[in-house]
Amino acid sequence: MQTALLLPETERNERARITPQARRRREDRPALGLPLTIRNLRKSFGDNEVLRGIDLHIPAGQFVAIVGKSGCGKSTLLRLIAGLDKIDAGAISFGEAARPEDIRVMFQEPRLLPWARVLSNVEVGLGRDRASQDAHPRAEHALTEVGLADKRDQWPSVLSGGQKQRVALARALVSQPRVLAFDEPLGALDALTRISMQRLLERVWRDQGFTAILVTHDVAEAVALADRVLVIEEGRIAHDATVNAPRPRERGSVELAGLEGSILRHLLSADDRT
Amino acid sequence: MSLIDSIPLRRSFGLPRADGLIQWIVPLVIIVIWQIASVIGLVPTRVLPAPSDVALAGWKLLLSGELVRNIWVSFWRASIGFLIGGSIGFAFGLANGLSQLSAKLTDTTLQMVRNVPHLALIPLVILWFGIDESAKLFLVALGVFFPIYLNTLHGIRTVDPQLIEMGRIYGMSDGELFRRVIFPGALPSIFVGIRFALGIMWLTLIVAETIAASSGLGYMAMQAREFMLIDVVVLSILIYALLGKLADTASHLLERLTLAWHPAFQKR
Ligand SMILES: Nc1ncnc2c1ncn2[C@@H]1O[C@H](COP(=O)(O)OP(=O)(O)OP(=O)(O)O)[C@@H](O)[C@H]1O
Numbered sequence: 415m416q417t418a419l420l421l422p423e424t425e426r427n428e429r430a431r432i433t434p435q436a437r438r439r440r441e442d443r444p445a446l447g448l449p450l451t452i453r454n455l456r457k458s459f460g461d462n463e464v465l466r467g468i469d470l471h472i473p474a475g476q477f478v479a480i481v482g483k484s485g486c487g488k489s490t491l492l493r494l495i496a497g498l499d500k501i502d503a504g505a506i507s508f509g510e511a512a513r514p515e516d517i518r519v520m521f522q523e524p525r526l527l528p529w530a531r532v533l534s535n536v537e538v539g540l541g542r543d544r545a546s547q548d549a550h551p552r553a554e555h556a557l558t559e560v561g562l563a564d565k566r567d568q569w570p571s572v573l574s575g576g577q578k579q580r581v582a583l584a585r586a587l588v589s590q591p592r593v594l595a596f597d598e599p600l601g602a603l604d605a606l607t608r609i610s611m612q613r614l615l616e617r618v619w620r621d622q623g624f625t626a627i628l629v630t631h632d633v634a635e636a637v638a639l640a641d642r643v644l645v646i647e648e649g650r651i652a653h654d655a656t657v658n659a660p661r662p663r664e665r666g667s668v669e670l671a672g673l674e675g676s677i678l679r680h681l682l683s684a685d686d687r688t
Numbered sequence: 689m690s691l692i693d694s695i696p697l698r699r700s701f702g703l704p705r706a707d708g709l710i711q712w713i714v715p716l717v718i719i720v721i722w723q724i725a726s727v728i729g730l731v732p733t734r735v736l737p738a739p740s741d742v743a744l745a746g747w748k749l750l751l752s753g754e755l756v757r758n759i760w761v762s763f764w765r766a767s768i769g770f771l772i773g774g775s776i777g778f779a780f781g782l783a784n785g786l787s788q789l790s791a792k793l794t795d796t797t798l799q800m801v802r803n804v805p806h807l808a809l810i811p812l813v814i815l816w817f818g819i820d821e822s823a824k825l826f827l828v829a830l831g832v833f834f835p836i837y838l839n840t841l842h843g844i845r846t847v848d849p850q851l852i853e854m855g856r857i858y859g860m861s862d863g864e865l866f867r868r869v870i871f872p873g874a875l876p877s878i879f880v881g882i883r884f885a886l887g888i889m890w891l892t893l894i895v896a897e898t899i900a901a902s903s904g905l906g907y908m909a910m911q912a913r914e915f916m917l918i919d920v921v922v923l924s925i926l927i928y929a930l931l932g933k934l935a936d937t938a939s940h941l942l943e944r945l946t947l948a949w950h951p952a953f954q955k956r
């Protein structure tokens with residue numbers, strides 16, 4: 415009886431903690447995440463038909479995770495969404511006309527400029543606004559958001575792997591993107607850093623409200639973070655699972671573990687068939 | 689000055705200040721031993737004059753103004769030749785590193801010219817220019833051109849393509865991409881080229897001045913040889929060594945200033 419009452423209570427507190435911040439963000443930036451619609455998307459490299467007709471709608475602000483075995487075309491899909499490669503057939507559309515600054519990608523490697531201080535690296539993310547007056551304060555704000563304000567004048571080479579990745583996140587966030595795509599951004603991190611980065615990702619996503627697309631190898635990570643998990647197989651979306659667990663989510667809970675198991679079984683059975 | 693030096697892992701810069709003195713201990717000890725050997729007659733002064741004699745000869749030449757004039761002439765030739773050859777090499781390196789068309793057009797030709805030792809051109813250069821200033825400048829510029837060209841080209845071609853893609857994603861224009869990503873990325877390699885080029889610069893100048901000149905350090909040494917002034921010959925050689933060291937130090941300093949981001953240059 416006691417516990418049953420307590421649980422919703424802590425959750426309400428948690429929401430109360432997050433919401434005012436989220437509301438503030440929403441005020442200074444009316445437009446939030448962009449919806450994303452993909453129709454019959456195809457992509458081949460020579461004879462290798464990687465994507466064979468992807469159909470997908472992602473509502474604005476949703477957190478989607480994409481899993482699938484290595485080489486199934488996850489990165490390819492992400493690069494197409496980010497406009498880094500040419501589409502062979504089909505279409506990708508964002509709800510309204512998106513500016514280049516609205517769509518950002520984060521890779522497994524931080525890709526920081528070694529010859530620029532941390533703050534200038536973050537300023538790179540401003541795109542065309544790099545030269546504007548408020549470039550400094552905006553970059554500083556993004557750095558504060560990832561908890562690295564005190565590293566602003568360091569060279570990237572002295573940062574740890576996790577810190578570099580946080581700088582890369584700040585750089586992706588500084589233009590206040592409306593779609594943020596992640597290609598295994600935590601793949602190279604140790605287990606503990608990974609978990610704290612996952613929390614950070616979830617927090618900035620909730621604060622800023624962008625549409626998030628996360629490619630990952632780690633099904634547990636997908637289930638812990640996403641509203642929805644997509645499995646790609648043979649160039650198509652083979653499985654589309656909704657994660658209803660309320661946030662903040664309890665890692666290793668029975669509900670999440672069950673979902674993780676069913677997605678893993680799906681991936682493995684596909685592996686057995688081939 | 690070797691390729692090993694360009695491996696960025698364990699370069700011994702950023703040394704504590706005391707080491708600045710340590711490096712001079714060995715030359716000093718050599719001079720002292722040399723002086724003693726000369727004084728006790730171990731080395732005949734006709735073969736190698738004592739350091740004190742060399743210093744005396746230097747002092748006399750300094751008073752007559754001859755030394756300063758010759759050093760200045762050599763220094764001027766070296767720098768102008770370096771500037772001309774270096775900037776042309778840098779320009780070709782940039783062009784061929786950035787443009788496929790330019791590389792296809794000129795790289796093969798340049799690689800062929802590179803295989804001719806530039807000092808082999810001395811007879812031809814004397815026929816063309818006589819023993820004029822332009823002969824020396826031409827030879828120095830030609831010698832300096834290749835290390836700078838090759839290392840600039842190599843530096844630009846080996847800039848991390850992931851960084852270039854990152855720059856494009858974040859909307860950098862071509863100019864911005866060059867300024868923020870490509871040039872800084874190529875700079876360590878360009879410096880390797882500069883240090884090679886400095887060595888070649890002195891070598892070329894000495895040879896050219898020895899063979900075809902009417903002023904400069906090399907000419908001074910040749911004149912001294914004719915009058916059997918061995919102390920002046922040794923003095924010229926020592927000055928070359930000092931100037932070479934000076935050029936190298938200057939390039940190190942520049943390197944440390946511009947490559948402060950590089951882990952090898954960070955003070956720990
Ligand atoms: N630029 C390219 N040229 C040729 N083939 C490519 C190219 N990029 C990807 N491919 C091929 O497309 C297929 C899918 O690659 P992709 O990188 O999208 O896989 P992935 O799902 O991200 O794999 P991983 O989980 O290992 O990162 C692979 O077979 C790969 O060889």
Ligand SMILES: [Mg+2]
Pocket residue numbers: 488489490597
């Ligand atoms: Mg991939």
